[in-house]
Amino acid sequence: MSAEPHISPPQLEVSKPKAHPKSSSLWLDALSRLVKSKTSFIGLCLILLLILTAIFAPVIATYDPTEVQLLDRYQAPSSEHWLGTDELGRDIFSRIVYGSRISIQVGVIAVGISAIVGILLGGIAGYFGRWVDQIIMRIIDILMAFPSILLAIALVAVLGPSLTNAMIAVGIVGVPQFARIVRSTVLSVKETEYIEAARAIGAKSNRILFQHVLPNCTAPIIVQATLGIGTAILDAAGLSFLGLGAQPPAPEWGAMLSDGRAALQTSPWVITFPGIAIFLVVLAFNLFGDGLRDALDPRLKQ
């Protein structure tokens, strides 16, 4: 990383030294604020739980998630099947546990795609301005004009239904948010004095952009990424519900909801638990994302 300070508005440093003597402690500062907020702490715990579940899925799960037991269909929750069984007699608890891997994968990869493309586009648009900005941002506007799930459905329809394509589609749908946030941050960062200094000593545009400007835009990007993971998981579950995402027999939560619909009246547990799982994960990322935003907001420092 560069030697430049990571905080942008210099006047803020004055108010900080009490708690932390060093100027580079923005992150520590934010972290302490984050942990103090109850809601974001709950979000963080849920996310950790999700990650642990995904890592230790084979240990936690009581059955093979794809094992069909046609004679044990629609079993109600019991000590044998903690959350019951589905239309093919598969253990719902094990499927949800393994499904967490898919959800994390979808969330991280889709947001990764959104972030990489969005940061690049937003950074270029914001830094170079003029016609480059016009062209990129108008394309982003067009993308934003589509309802996101509709655009994702259209993309998957073109690419063909599969989990990979669903991740790509959800990723593309998330690009505009990143591009806009990065662009607006770049616009303010590039007017600061240290950028002016860099330019004065003759640094090239791409060096300034990637070494100096973008690293100073990380806070809003992190917030957006956290919130984006929740949305991405929800969108991907929606696509899978429609049969456009994960293909059977993958234990994807949205697909589980869709398959369980037939028994809505007789065996409600088949859709209840995957529904709760989706709800909790999305809630967790939203709470944590909100907490992060508050923690990283310089205006809240006092």
Added chain:
Amino acid sequence: MKKKALWTLLSLLLIMIITISGCSGDEKANSDDQKDASDDTEQTNDDNEDSDDGKKTFVFGRGADSVQLDPSKVTDGESIYVTNQIYDTLVRYEEESTEVRPALATEWDTSDDGLTWTFTLREGVKFHDGTDFTAEDVVFNFERWASSAENIYYGYMFGATEDNLSGIIDKVEATGDYEVQITLSEPNAPFLSTLAMPPFGIASPDAIEKYGEDYFKNPVGTGPFVFKEWIVDDSITLTKNEEYFGEVAKVDEVIFRTIPDNGARFMELQAGSIDAMNGLNPQDIDTAESDENLQVIRRPSMNVSYMAMNTDKEGPMSNKLVRQAVNLAIDKDKLMTLFEGIGKPAKNPLPPSIWGYNDEIEDYGYDIEEAKRLLAEAGYGDGFEVSLYTMSNPRPYLPQPKVTAQAIQQMLSEVNIKVNIVENDWDTHLTKTENGEHDMAFLGWTGDNGDPDNFLYVLLDKDNAKKGSAGNIAFYKNDEVHDLLKSAQTEMDQAKRTDYYMQAQEIIKEDAPWFPIAHTTPPIAASADVVDYLPHPTGSEPFNFLDIKE
């Protein structure tokens, strides 16, 4: 600057107008006056059974929309359900069996050699467009069916091919205003009962000329109901034909509503917004039976569901040993739990309710080791990947296609066959399988005329294994079977025909072009107020007999 903005605005508006008009043009397929018709639907959707003016409406919910309303061009049950209301055939089936009774023809006679059939037609019948029904119209319809290979059922039933479009029907002549003579090139045992099939409904020649290409969405027949409106993927509305020559319908209006999801459809029935529905989820049967506002009506079984293996496609499925191994590797009895008591395991393409069923045949049974051995012998011991095409909507013979596919996927994985499930909507599924894009595919068949020929010849003869219009989606071509089926067609003696069909079933079992799944007794759920609903074994019944209690 201002001018620029104006232009942008204008072009945006233009795009919007084009999009909107494009959409509405696609969705609406109704006939004369679009505006008028859509006003009507709003009304009919709001008031269900007994509306203010005392109109009785019977709303039937089902899982998929009709493909076309020109019965000569389709084979799917959802299209035929509707055309069966609009059209009459020369003869019709009895209310509960496949015995024939007079309809447009009042009497018929056949020559001793079985080649010449003479039909005396009913006088004073009018088409829904007001034109009179005469012998010339019958001739016109027969000539139309024989004019193109698009008329799929005509090809299936009368052996028409690209080179011989008229098949076994040599000549159709009007020998009087109300008399028609049909000459066949060879005797055809099921001929009369075939003519009672809904695809051979007599259409108004005037309407066919008037609408041309668009006839399929503007059907005009002589049947108990008159076509009113079709909103694609939503509903088809029919009104009663007051001047019907048979029993005039007791309800004033029939609406077929498309509700793809079984569960949602059942909830609508419980809520009373539809009067009857097919495709009841097996697990909802108990709920429906215990609800005093509902009744469950069971259709007599005359169907089969199967997984066809594409013998024509290069790769494992063209190998007989592999197909036998697939039959051995799937535990059919376990699969039956997915039918929740409405299905019996199938071992033959013919349902047991049809004569000619070979009960001597022993099914493959479930034997993983033997399956593995056969696969190794065929050189596929290490496994392979195949596609399994399935429809997304339930069918009467296969109430839960996707779940069934997943169960088979799991079972075949035990013998190292990796199954990729390809799910499509009904229309697309039919097109893709008829084109032979699949390795394996689900499909099923509900008998049309109660004759074995209608199953074996349509579904497994090489004559019907033509890409694009295949009834035989296993693309199974066996000359021995073909000879047997052809002999059975031209033989009038039922005992001999039975013998031919028995033999054919044995060869088919050995070649294993299918994995036969089940014969079902499809449940129909209806409101307790619906009376005299008599389900027909062929899968659809005219609605002029039923009534709704006040």
